[in-house]
Amino acid sequence: MKKKETAVLLSQEKIGPGIYDMWIETSLAKEAEPGQFLCVYPRDKSTLLPRPISICQVAEALKADGRNTEAGSAERRGRDGRGALRLVYRVAGKGTAEFSGYLAGEPVEVMGPLGNGFPLEAGRGRKVFLMGGGIGIPPILELARRLEAHKQIIVGYRDSNLFLAEDLEKQGELYVATEDGSAGTRGNVMDAIAANGLDAEVIYACGPMPMLRAIKRYAESKGIPAYISLEEHMACGVGACLGCVVKTVEKDAHSHVNNARICTEGPVFEAKDVEI
Amino acid sequence: MLHTTVNIAGVELKNPVMTASGTFGSGMEYSEFVDLNRLGAVVTKGVANVPWPGNPTPRVAEVYGGMLNAIGLQNPGIEVFCERDLPFLEQFDTKIIVNVCGKTVEDYVEVVERLGDCSSVALLEINVSCPNVKEGAIAFGQRAEALYGITEELKKHARQPLVMKLSPNVTDIGEMARAAEAAGADALSLINTITGMKIDIHRRTFALANRTGGLSGPAIKPVAVRMVYQAAQAVKIPIIGMGGIANGEDAVEFLLAGATAVSVGAMNFANPYATVEVVEGIEAYMRQYGVQDVKELIGAVR
Numbered sequence: 001m002k003k004k005e006t007a008v009l010l011s012q013e014k015i016g017p018g019i020y021d022m023w024i025e026t027s028l029a030k031e032a033e034p035g036q037f038l039c040v041y042p043r044d045k046s047t048l049l050p051r052p053i054s055i056c057q058v059a060e061a062l063k064a065d066g067r068n069t070e071a072g073s074a075e076r077r078g079r080d081g082r083g084a085l086r087l088v089y090r091v092a093g094k095g096t097a098e099f100s101g102y103l104a105g106e107p108v109e110v111m112g113p114l115g116n117g118f119p120l121e122a123g124r125g126r127k128v129f130l131m132g133g134g135i136g137i138p139p140i141l142e143l144a145r146r147l148e149a150h151k152q153i154i155v156g157y158r159d160s161n162l163f164l165a166e167d168l169e170k171q172g173e174l175y176v177a178t179e180d181g182s183a184g185t186r187g188n189v190m191d192a193i194a195a196n197g198l199d200a201e202v203i204y205a206c207g208p209m210p211m212l213r214a215i216k217r218y219a220e221s222k223g224i225p226a227y228i229s230l231e232e233h234m235a236c237g238v239g240a241c242l243g244c245v246v247k248t249v250e251k252d253a254h255s256h257v258n259n260a261r262i263c264t265e266g267p268v269f270e271a272k273d274v275e276i
Numbered sequence: 277m278l279h280t281t282v283n284i285a286g287v288e289l290k291n292p293v294m295t296a297s298g299t300f301g302s303g304m305e306y307s308e309f310v311d312l313n314r315l316g317a318v319v320t321k322g323v324a325n326v327p328w329p330g331n332p333t334p335r336v337a338e339v340y341g342g343m344l345n346a347i348g349l350q351n352p353g354i355e356v357f358c359e360r361d362l363p364f365l366e367q368f369d370t371k372i373i374v375n376v377c378g379k380t381v382e383d384y385v386e387v388v389e390r391l392g393d394c395s396s397v398a399l400l401e402i403n404v405s406c407p408n409v410k411e412g413a414i415a416f417g418q419r420a421e422a423l424y425g426i427t428e429e430l431k432k433h434a435r436q437p438l439v440m441k442l443s444p445n446v447t448d449i450g451e452m453a454r455a456a457e458a459a460g461a462d463a464l465s466l467i468n469t470i471t472g473m474k475i476d477i478h479r480r481t482f483a484l485a486n487r488t489g490g491l492s493g494p495a496i497k498p499v500a501v502r503m504v505y506q507a508a509q510a511v512k513i514p515i516i517g518m519g520g521i522a523n524g525e526d527a528v529e530f531l532l533a534g535a536t537a538v539s540v541g542a543m544n545f546a547n548p549y550a551t552v553e554v555v556e557g558i559e560a561y562m563r564q565y566g567v568q569d570v571k572e573l574i575g576a577v578r
Contacts, residue, residue: 002308004548041546048493048546049338111548233334235343236545238308240301242321242350243336256352257329264305 001031002238004039004111009102010074010084016163018091019135020100021056023074028112029083032058034142035117035206035229035268038087039237041109042095050111051095052234052263054206056138056164057086057145088138088164114237115267118227123149123202130154130172131189131215133207137164139229143204144171152198156189156211190214200224209276216271226271232262239264247275278562279569282316282536284514285437285462287398289316289371289537292570293527293555296518296541297322297375297401297441298347299492300551302361303368309548312368314555316537320361322377322403325386327353331408337474337483342493342520343542344472346408346486349377354387362394371398373439377406381426385433392435400436402426405443405468407490417443417468420455427459437462439516442507444470444496449503450510457511464507465516465539467500492542494520501533508534508575522550524557531558534575 007026015021028038032055039050059075061083078084091097102108118139128149132140133156141164144151151172155165160182168174176184177192185192189211192198199222205215206229219226232244245259246269252260260266260274280291294317300306303318312318330350337344351357357374365372374397378384384402391397404417404426416426427440440456442449444467453464469490474483500519508515517535521527522543530538543550558570567573 004309045494046340047338048341048343048542049336050545233336235336235345235542236299236305236548238305238548240305241299241336241345241545242301242330242347243333243345245330245333245335245350254352255350256327256356257350259329259350 002112002114003028004109007108007110009104009106009108010077011104012100012102014100015088016161019163020089020091022087022089022099022102023078023084024087024108024110025078025081025084026110027082028110029058029060029078029085032085032113033117034120034146035139036113036115037267038085038110038112039114040087040099041111042098044094044098047095049235050237051099052114052231052237053087053089054139054229055085055113055142056088057142059084090135111237114263116265118143118204118229118268120147122225122227123147123204125149126201127199128152129193129198129200129203129205131203131205131207132156133189133211134158136207136211136229139206140204141167141171144168152200154189154192154198156192156207157183188214190218203227205229212271213276216276219271227268228271229267230262230269230274230276231267234263237263249273249275278559279571280559282571282574284399284439284516284537287371287437291316291555291558292531292537293551293558294373294516294537294539295319295544295551296539297403299541299544302357303365304361306544306548310552312370314552315370317371317373317398318365319373319401319539320357320375321351322349322375322406323351323354323357323387324349324377325354325383327351327356332485334484335486337489339472339474339491340495342491342495343545344474344484344489344491345469346484346489348408348486349406351377354390358390358394362396366396372396373399373401375401375403375441377403381429384426384430388430388434392433397436399439399463400434401439401441401465402430403441405441407443407445407469407471407488408486414443414445417452418446420451423452424455424459427456427461431460439463439465441468442466443468444499444503450506453507453510457513461513463514463516464511465518466507467496467503467519470496470499492520494522496520497526501529504530504535505533521554522546524554524559524561527554527558528561528573531570531573532575532577536574
């Protein structure tokens with residue numbers, strides 16, 4: 001069940017150029033799945049629309065006797081309360097700039113959890129690629145935490161600021177690509193697959209559109225499924241406004257035209273079903 | 277005891293608050309957040325005779341105090357609407373107003389006649405003011421003769437009362453309001469969005485794929501209040517006022533300007549509870565000022 005509520009900021013730190021790592025205490029953690037997102041509402045009344053931000057990590061509320069996480073961490077404090085969600089985002093405009101200034105204890109207006117999330121059953125027990133590019137990396141972390149599979153995590157960065165890499169390497173084999181060659185394979189995630197001679201039976205990915213197009217082509221050439229998380233400018237976040245659509249190969253069951261709502265039928269689609 | 281009912285063309289609404297077409301789907305999405313039974317009416321997304329795919333993306337862009345949209349009236353067509361969306365809305369104790377769009381007069385007639393068989397539909401709102409489709413819609417809404425013509429024609433085919441939704445992108449809103457009234461319109465709704473544009477200076481491109489879009493949100497409220505006032509001065513038929521309404525105080529401003537009812541549009545996106553908060557806000561205003569009947573507010577400022 002989707003809802004809007006006032007979360008509480010537990011912690012926030014800058015982990016890269018313009019990239020922030022925020023934990024919020026919120027009951028939305030109870031139902032959050034990997035690949036889903038939240039709408040976060042700026043306080044600045046000149047901004048009308050919420051900002052869609054993907055869920056990076058989920059810490060469900062624990063019963064009183066279940067405290068086994070690192071003492072004092074935001075994750076632990078969230079678990080002691082309503083549960084907590086981690087949002088890692090890039091400052092892209094005045095809304096996200098406002099969020100980046102929030103301090104521990106401040107209220108954060110959120111709605112969610114929204115969207116469908118990654119289909120875990122498709123990759124369970126299989127050899128998989130979990131691929132993230134740039135600010136598309138954060139949702140890959142919770143996916144990696146929840147998916148039981150032979151996980152090859154392939155992430156692409158601009159340079160040697162490898163945000164979230166420490167968290168990711170605990171979840172599987174980590175392969176890094178950087179555009180400037182300062183760490184891992186020089187180039188992008190596709191170059192990292194080639195350089196390391198990797199293969200998979202199922203792909204999950206989130207990242208910029210050129211990366212997702214390359215993954216769609218790669219998956220089609222290998223005859224394997226790829227589940228890609230898309231983004232588009234959104235207004236309502238709940239499927240009412242029809243702002244954030246993607247062209248679909250078949251007629252969509254809800255819209256009855258070749259358009260699906262990214263916020264509702266997505267954000268995760270099987271690559272073969274969408275025209276990107 | 278506060279009296280909050282209002283009457284639009286013989287249809288009694290439990291309160292003057294409804295949704296603005298296109299911002300609330302067919303009610304299903306927001307029913308997770310608000311009790312639709314609390315609303316005077318739900319106005320649906322525009323529906324055409326056949327499914328429409330709408331415009332390319334990006335379809336929405338935020339601007340200062342508002343947003344631009346160029347959805348292009350994507351809709352699943354009247355058959356799906358009648359089989360899926362209408363039965364959903366019929367579960368609630370609220371009036372159903374269906375927004376009708378088309379490319380030609382014949383398209384509108386087809387939808388209006390189909391809805392004539394649907395007894396649960398209380399009113400038809402005719403969209404002759406969408407700025408984001410190339411054919412139909414606004415082509416009928418920017419010249420008084422064209423508006424008169426389509427209104428007169430649809431009145432011949434409609435079983436339910438007709439609400440003509442007017443465009444603000446005209447020189448004289450009073451002239452348009454009079455043309456619709458003279459042709460037999462039972463009520464008016466205004467304003468639709470104001471044509472606008474946003475340029476992304478970093479990418480040096482248009483923010484919307486459609487280049488232009490319709491501006492909505494608090495940024496347009498003073499324009500909307502002015503036009504509702506002018507239309508109310510020009511005609512005797514009731515007016516549904518809208519444009520940037522966020523709370524009860526905004527709604528009262530439209531009532532005082534001459535609106536009989538109000539619609540909440542883009543603010544649903546900023547606050548999914550906005551519609552019910554407007555209902556409660558109007559009641560709070562009435563208690564604060566000792567207003568027994570909301571109808572006392574309609575057109576009270578002249």
